[in-house]
Amino acid sequence: MTLFVCGLIKQYLNHGRKMQTSEIAHRAPLRRACQLLGSQTALSNAVGASPMQVHYWLTRDKSLDAAHCVAIEQATGGQVTRKELRPLDWQRYWPELEAV
Structure with a gap:
């Protein structure tokens, strides 16, 4: 019940607010x-x-945390990358990927 109420409150507070691309x-x-x-x-x-x-x-x-992004990339054999999972701020976490 509490989670349901919290969800309703969040919807009410976010009414009319578009989700940012980074969020989804x-x-x-x-x-x-x-x-x-x-x-x-x-x-x-x-x-x-x-x-x-x-x-x-x-x-x-x-957003997913950086450690799980790396784990997902490894689990998928690189078919899903860290850059895809954090497209707006991956450079902050993995600057070594900029050259790639």
Whole structure:
């Protein structure tokens, strides 16, 4: 019940506010990672996260943390990259990738 109420409050406060591209840009590559590995649970097992956390990443407007971006890139064999998961600020976390 509390989560439901919090969700309603968030919707009320964000009414009319467009989500920034940075807030949702990670969703498509994250969905692709789930497809490549077979499921959200398979992705969670591969990166050391809970299935609920993967669900949270897919449904909330927060960016993934840098450590999980690296783990997802490794788990997918580079088919989903850190640059895709954090398109607006990857340079801050991985400046060595700028040359690539």
